[in-house]
Amino acid sequence: MKHGRGVTSLFLVILLTLPALARQISSEELEKAVLTMRNIVPDKMSKEEKEAKAKELTKAWQTIQAAGEKGLERLVSELDRLENSKIEDDYFKLSMGAFLWEIGGLDQAELITRCWHSARSFSANYQYVFFPAFAAAMTEDNRALFMLGAFLKDKESVVIVYSHGGMKLGWPIAQEFVWGAFGPKGLPELMNITKSSEDVVSQETALSLLADNQYLEALPLARRWAREATGQLKYTACQSLGIFGHPADFETLLTGLKSTDPEEVYSCCWALYEYGDARAVDKVLPLLATADMNLKTEICSILVNLPTTSGLKAIIEQRDRSQNEEEKNILAKLISSFFEVLEISEEEYLKKSEGEQKELLAGWYAKSNSSYQLGKGDRQATREEFLKAVEYWKKEGRIDRYAGDYSWLEIKQMIAVARPEDIELLLELKSRLYRRLSDECIPEIREIDRVIRYIGRSRYRKNPGVCLRVEAR
Numbered sequence: 001m002k003h004g005r006g007v008t009s010l011f012l013v014i015l016l017t018l019p020a021l022a023r024q025i026s027s028e029e030l031e032k033a034v035l036t037m038r039n040i041v042p043d044k045m046s047k048e049e050k051e052a053k054a055k056e057l058t059k060a061w062q063t064i065q066a067a068g069e070k071g072l073e074r075l076v077s078e079l080d081r082l083e084n085s086k087i088e089d090d091y092f093k094l095s096m097g098a099f100l101w102e103i104g105g106l107d108q109a110e111l112i113t114r115c116w117h118s119a120r121s122f123s124a125n126y127q128y129v130f131f132p133a134f135a136a137a138m139t140e141d142n143r144a145l146f147m148l149g150a151f152l153k154d155k156e157s158v159v160i161v162y163s164h165g166g167m168k169l170g171w172p173i174a175q176e177f178v179w180g181a182f183g184p185k186g187l188p189e190l191m192n193i194t195k196s197s198e199d200v201v202s203q204e205t206a207l208s209l210l211a212d213n214q215y216l217e218a219l220p221l222a223r224r225w226a227r228e229a230t231g232q233l234k235y236t237a238c239q240s241l242g243i244f245g246h247p248a249d250f251e252t253l254l255t256g257l258k259s260t261d262p263e264e265v266y267s268c269c270w271a272l273y274e275y276g277d278a279r280a281v282d283k284v285l286p287l288l289a290t291a292d293m294n295l296k297t298e299i300c301s302i303l304v305n306l307p308t309t310s311g312l313k314a315i316i317e318q319r320d321r322s323q324n325e326e327e328k329n330i331l332a333k334l335i336s337s338f339f340e341v342l343e344i345s346e347e348e349y350l351k352k353s354e355g356e357q358k359e360l361l362a363g364w365y366a367k368s369n370s371s372y373q374l375g376k377g378d379r380q381a382t383r384e385e386f387l388k389a390v391e392y393w394k395k396e397g398r399i400d401r402y403a404g405d406y407s408w409l410e411i412k413q414m415i416a417v418a419r420p421e422d423i424e425l426l427l428e429l430k431s432r433l434y435r436r437l438s439d440e441c442i443p444e445i446r447e448i449d450r451v452i453r454y455i456g457r458s459r460y461r462k463n464p465g466v467c468l469r470v471e472a473r
Helices: 007-015 027-036 047-066 069-085 090-118 127-139 144-151 173-182 184-196 200-212 216-228 231-244 247-256 262-275 280-287 293-305 309-321 325-342 346-351 354-368 383-396 411-417 420-434 439-457
Strands: 158-161 167-170
Touching (some): 027 047, 027 069, 047 069, 047 090, 069 090, 090 127, 090 144, 127 144, 127 158, 144 173, 144 184, 167 173, 173 420, 184 216, 184 420, 200 216, 200 231, 216 231, 231 247, 231 262, 247 262, 247 280, 262 293, 280 293, 293 325, 309 325, 309 346, 309 354, 325 354, 383 411, 383 420, 411 439, 420 439
Antiparallel strands (some): 158 167
């Protein structure tokens, strides 16, 4: 772990050790300790003030801990007072939650949850929330679900994990790490939160996590929200339909393209990219001329991810006539990358007849799906080898592609023998990967995500990957 993390993290030091004081704590000392935790605004403090306050807080936490039950009661009474009088002091509430985790762990889960719900935002000190939440998740104890549910409400805060050079975690990746570390046993609770929470961000985040994990019980709710909800819930529902990729939902996403709400249009374009049906191309092309830069980029991503002769012609023409240098550069990079994969230059492609172009694009689709299909000479895994590999990776907490007994067993080998009922097992594997809490575990997680999405979609799609037309199984 690298040090020298800067003054913004100074207050985390008091989480590291809380030795109890072997003496009686007076009421005056306890009162002073609690008040030391109040009204702290790190952004308004100098480096020297932060260092001094960190020392004061360390002593205050030690004093409160040494006071035992009396110290805990005084903290709760202060929280009561703040809530009843509607006084805002997020730093106090978050630091109280961190203190409770340090002294009581999951035995204090409900009170920690109350602290988090009471805070308006976690941005006063996201470290006080993320690290206890992540530690709680790794226990896989159902008591942790109180904390994990409250953790979903924040969409603005960022924490830096200082390993492998530092990794910034904000929404939704921070939530993915925490709930991912808990594993598949948390999915029913995420479903309950999606259905019944009064907090829109919590509902939105929970539905996204359920879709990413191919939790099919969430699909009917996503469909209903895509039709009936408004605002962010509607946008998230549309995106979730794209991730599930069910044949019955293609028309719903096309209908969203006609909306007068630009955010809904964008969400449906994003979903169509994930959905993987080339019929979407002719439906998004009319939007290209009038789209803003954000939407235009998403549409052009569809055109190169689901290539058709008409779509490629349109994106090339858009690049050539664009007067916007930023747009021109973005489109040039997209087009260049596509033709590199196609293994032909743009000039050579344009010289060919439409029939020859279609033949080239058919080869592109075959190549794009080849990572999911065993080819000639590929080693085939037995189901027993697949199951043993997953258990081995779980034990190791990593998927080593350079060494180990199962380094050869890749996505295509897994898909060839995996079944939809293996999704839970693969989510258990992911939970062990998340526990490394570093950016270097993310490629392994995304590899398993691809397997989960493929076998999840195979429950109802003939071709779970990108294709010219999605058909029901």
